[in-house]
Amino acid sequence: MTIDKNYRDLVEKLTEISRLNGIMSTLSWDQEVMMPSGASEARARQISTLAGIIHERTTDPQLGTCLAAIQKEGFGSLNTLMACNIREAQRNFDLETKVPKRLAMEMAELSSSAHSVWIAARKENKFSSFSPVLKHFLELKKEWAQCVFPDLNPYDANIDNFERGTTMAEITPIFELLKKELIPFIRIIQESEHQPANSFLQGSFPIDKQEALARKISQDIGFEFNQGRMDVSVHPFCGGGHPTDVRITTRYDESNFIESLYAVIHETGHGLYEQGRMLQERDLPASESLTMGIHESQSLFWERMIGQSKFFCAHYFETIRTVFPQNLHGISADSFYQAINICKPDFIRVQADELTYPLHIILRYEIEKGLFDGSMNVDDLPEIWNEMMMQYLGIKPPTDTLGVLQDSHWSGGAFGYFPSYTLGAIYACQFYKTMQNELPDTEKNIEVGNFIPIKAWLNQKIHSQGRLYTPQELVQRITGEVLNPNHFISYLKKKYTAIYQLS
Amino acid sequence: MTIDKNYRDLVEKLTEISRLNGIMSTLSWDQEVMMPSGASEARARQISTLAGIIHERTTDPQLGTCLAAIQKEGFGSLNTLMACNIREAQRNFDLETKVPKRLAMEMAELSSSAHSVWIAARKENKFSSFSPVLKHFLELKKEWAQCVFPDLNPYDANIDNFERGTTMAEITPIFELLKKELIPFIRIIQESEHQPANSFLQGSFPIDKQEALARKISQDIGFEFNQGRMDVSVHPFCGGGHPTDVRITTRYDESNFIESLYAVIHETGHGLYEQGRMLQERDLPASESLTMGIHESQSLFWERMIGQSKFFCAHYFETIRTVFPQNLHGISADSFYQAINICKPDFIRVQADELTYPLHIILRYEIEKGLFDGSMNVDDLPEIWNEMMMQYLGIKPPTDTLGVLQDSHWSGGAFGYFPSYTLGAIYACQFYKTMQNELPDTEKNIEVGNFIPIKAWLNQKIHSQGRLYTPQELVQRITGEVLNPNHFISYLKKKYTAIYQLS
Incomplete structure (x- = not known):
């Protein structure tokens, strides 16, 4: 033996x-x-x-x-x-x-120099300063794909790096369907006569109170603070060195408590995944989180499916109003729910709501696909970007800094990463639907702040499964079907039809 | 070449x-x-x-x-x-x-198990639970000495580990002199009719105010907060991973602000040493701090020679009184100075004042010496300890937990470490005296809060010298003579004769 x-x-x-x-x-x-x-x-x-x-x-x-x-x-x-x-x-x-040392070094060097080139190009609003770097990275990532996954299409190989087993063949039809359904729906919403008010979300919200509120909600949801921390950083993230040492961060803006609060809920979702990893062999790869998309499904599950639901708002609104009594005087839980769910096309992806967000992703996916298959040229990207923004969201960025230069991903050569965000949203919705079937009291539980069964369900079905299955196998095992964007589309339509009082 | x-x-x-x-x-x-x-x-x-x-x-x-x-x-x-x-x-x-793997592993294992044995023995006040561990460590450390410094006496080899180049031949006469001078002097002080008041140092001191005060003073002294941090830990220490990343800690007690403040000044002294290391080749050993004793000379320099001086108290008293107005109402800078310098024999080393502290060290040094040369047996230590405490400080610990079991050092096998504390105090005093000669405005500078020339002097003379010289060479180069305890004795006698109004 x-x-x-x-x-x-x-x-x-x-x-x-x-x-x-x-x-x-x-x-x-x-x-x-x-x-x-x-x-x-x-x-x-x-x-x-x-x-x-x-x-x-x-x-x-x-x-x-x-x-x-x-x-x-x-x-x-x-x-x-x-x-x-x-x-x-x-x-x-x-x-x-499988990556030759020369290529690994060239990628590492470019990655380290490209970031500051990108920063400078953004500052000067000058895409032509960044385009040589982008071209160079594209060549390197094509070569990288050839080395590590010679049997895959080069862009599929790059996607596989973040979302293993998922290819354009699966993603493209899903994204086509989303475009077909969401673009006209967003237009209808914009034209609705009912537009929720949200001016009461602006004001002065002391940071110590924001922090205490966010910490309470994170703990209520199930974050174990004896095996984790919550701190402040420039960009919110979930890190830490072990499932028993999970560290989430947020940032605070005195004039806006929603952003920091929902960042904490989002990062708590990531944190619960890490804290919920299988109990045995935590130093071995089988216990690790599966993919970027599955990780994002957990953060979005808590941020959107739970945190932005009317049941969650119903439960927490009184608590929140007690923390910020001046600002929320005379406001109802329902108007709070509507205010945090306003849909408004914006130039910037990271500020997008859950309806417009997928279109930001699809735009980037189509550009990456075009760059890899040669149907698009780097030099044409600003124009392509702005045209697609008009087409998908009806707005045109006034500058490249607010357009094609906004994300850091390409400066790090992270092609194939963007789709994971929207795959995560679709996974989250499909998981939520299955959970609702298996735990019919879910909405009632959220409304009374009982998150224990929800966390336990995610722990058992996803977190503790580690890498035993592929994402495709996992979603099939949990939900009984393959990744199905129709659940996501129905969910969005139902939710926003109600909020915007569409007939 | x-x-x-x-x-x-x-x-x-x-x-x-x-x-x-x-x-x-x-x-x-x-x-x-x-x-x-x-x-x-x-x-x-x-x-x-x-x-x-x-x-x-x-x-x-x-x-x-x-x-x-x-x-x-x-x-x-x-x-x-x-x-x-x-x-x-x-x-x-x-x-x-030079240490055989078997011995290294045996020491590592014992070190890791001995700590909890020591904790339990302290808790139960039972020296006999700890003595087998102590005997075992003693044997291992004798063997270790034989392996690494076969030409040195085994206890000298252990001292060399912390205070290289310093041997019993140098330490014993210094400690004999200190005993001869300090034991009767402490007795006279205790019998003095003038005993400074310090009841005003007890009260309620909000921790956020303590923290802000300590941070201000640390910064005033010269700690660079863009290359360091200050936080809270159970035991104050100075750590961090690089001269540009020096991290000091303290602990706060709502009822006592002196302890946390002087811990910060002490750790700032260590921190300034690290931040002041030579600017070139900071990843190489020549730039590193010299020995435990020299490090301690820097923390004690700031804590005692500067921080506990009447000039420092004169400068900061108004600031401190403004922070804690209720507690220090009607108190003068001079009575504050006297209060923080009260001399009172205590069972516990870490709570000792600067006059009694050396006797705690000498007691431990003589015991270690006795254990290594075989003139003392581990089993007799509780009795020996208590007898020496009576002889040196006139008090007898009621329990071994307050006596022979109080320090963690022996549970980690750190024999030869204790002398560094008092060598550090003697170095600090000798350095201070030389600095006063070279910078005659020192006391005036302290009184107006101008610490820049002091920090610069220490930077140049000590911090930036790294390991270029032995401690013996360094003290000779800086002060023009070998380590001389007479400066320390004169300083203590002069200071405490004034405070206790001895004739």
Whole structure:
């Protein structure tokens, strides 16, 4: 039974890598949240040293030998969890070792220089300063795709990096359907005579009160503060070095408490996924979260399906009004619900509501697809962007900074990342619908603030499943069908028809 | 010139080790200050993994080969800084590699299990539960001494670990002199008819005000908050991962602001040492702080020589009274100065004042010496401890928890550490005296809150000198003489004769 020995060796190596990644994650959190500004140079060097060691471990030829020996023996005698660890280890090893050093270095260098080029181009509103970088990254990412997934279309390979197993063949029809349904629906909403008021959401909201409210709601939902923290950073995120050490952040704006509150609910959703990971073998890949899209399904589940629902507003409105009595005097839970759900086309993706958000994503997806298949040129992007914005949302960005230059993703070469946001929203909706069927008291539970059964359901169905299944298998197992955007479309139409009093 | 190549290789290896140590230090800070309690197990494993990698790097045979090649070539052509890096690297390599793996593991295991044994023994006030651990550690540390410094007496080898180059031959006469002078002096003070009042230091001092005051004073003194932080932890300490990322902590007690304030001043002293390290090659050992005793000289310099002086009290008293007006109404700067300098024998070392503190140290030094030379037995320690406490401070601890079991040091095998505290106090006083000669306006400067020349003097004379000299060379270069306890004794006698109105 040399398989046992080989598997034990593998586990030892994977465990070491996982712990080093946990350390890296804690360092990154510290950098965003705690580190004094003067330390940035030294920290960058420390992180680079640690990254070098992690790279050394993940590409260790002995790891390759060990994997090859296990594969050769076959692993019929191993259980599902072991098989999953081996499969994940092999995938990660291939991803790390199939890229020639020259290419890896070129990508790393470009990634580090491109960010400041992008910042400068945004500042000067000058796309032509950024376009050479974008072209360069595109070439590198095509080459990367050829190295790691030679059998895939290059853009599919890049998508696979974030949303494994998902390809354009699956995404394109879904996005086409969303366009067909949402574009005219958003137009109707804009023309509705009933437009919810939201001026009462503007005012002065002391930050300490915002913080206490957000912390209470995060805890109510189920975030375990003895295995996590909540702090402040420039951009909200969920980090931390281990499922027992999950760290969410938000940012506060004295004039707007909705943004920080819903950022906390969103990040709590990510945090619950991490805290809810399977209890055994947490230092091994089988226990890790599945994909970007599934992670986003968890944050959006709590932010949108729960947090932006009328049941949630009904439960928390009195609490919120007590915290900010001057601002919300005379307002009802229902008008609060309507106000936080206003749909309004905007130039900026990260400020978009749940109806217009998918169109921001689809626009980016179609551009990435066009860049990879050669049907679009980088130099034409500003014009293409603005035309698509007109077509999809009826607005035209006055500057490229508010248009094609707004996102940081391309400056890091993260092509194929955007679709995960909307796939996550669709997953979230489909999961929610199944949960409602299995737990018919869900809405009542939300209305009385009992989130325990909801968290338990997500824990059991998703969080604790780790990487045992592909996203496609997981959604099939949980909901009994493949990813189905019709649930998402029905949900949006029903919700917004009511809010905008459409007939 | 293969020396160049070898030296470059050495620098690369040392730099990597330094960065990994910086990461370890940030993780330790996080553990004490930020980490949620539920993460302790996972963090311990991450730290153990990183420690393993640091051990792998520090004992790397290639590092040994590289050092041997440099030593063989001789390094006449290298500058002082380079020579220092080589010397330090050789010492560290020897320290790491001369210990057999079996012994290193036995020490690590004992260290990790002994701490909880000590906690339990303290709780039960039962020295006999702790004594087997102490005996075991003593044997291991004697063996360790034989391995790493076979030419030194075993206790001297343990002292050298913290205070290199300092031996019993130097310490014993100094401590004898301190005993001869301080024991009768403390008795006279206790019998003085004038005993300063300090009841006004008790009361209710809001923690946010304590924090703001401490932060202001730390900044006034010269702590750079863009290259450091100040937070809260159970025990105050100075940590952080780099000279540009120095993190001090304190703890707050609503009923006592003096303790937290002077802890901050003390840790700021440590912090200024780290922030003041030489500007070049900060990832190499030549730039590192010299010894425990020299580090302590810097914290005590600010806490005692500056912070507890009447000039400092004169400058800050109005500020402090403004922060806590109810408590300090009708009190003068001079009575504040006297109150914070009350001398009172106490069972507990960490609560001791500057006059009685050395006797706590001398007691521990004499016990360690006795244990190493065999003139004392572990089993007799409670009795020996209590007898010495009577003899030196005139008080007898009612329990071993308040006596021989009070410190954590022995549970970690840190024999030879205690002397550094009092050597630090003597260094601090000797440095202060020289500074006063070189900067005759020092007292006036303190009185007007101008700490810039003081910090600059310490930066130039001590902080930026790194490890270029031994502590013995450094004190000689700065003060023109060897370590001389007479300055310390004169200072204490003059100060306390005035406070206690002795004739």
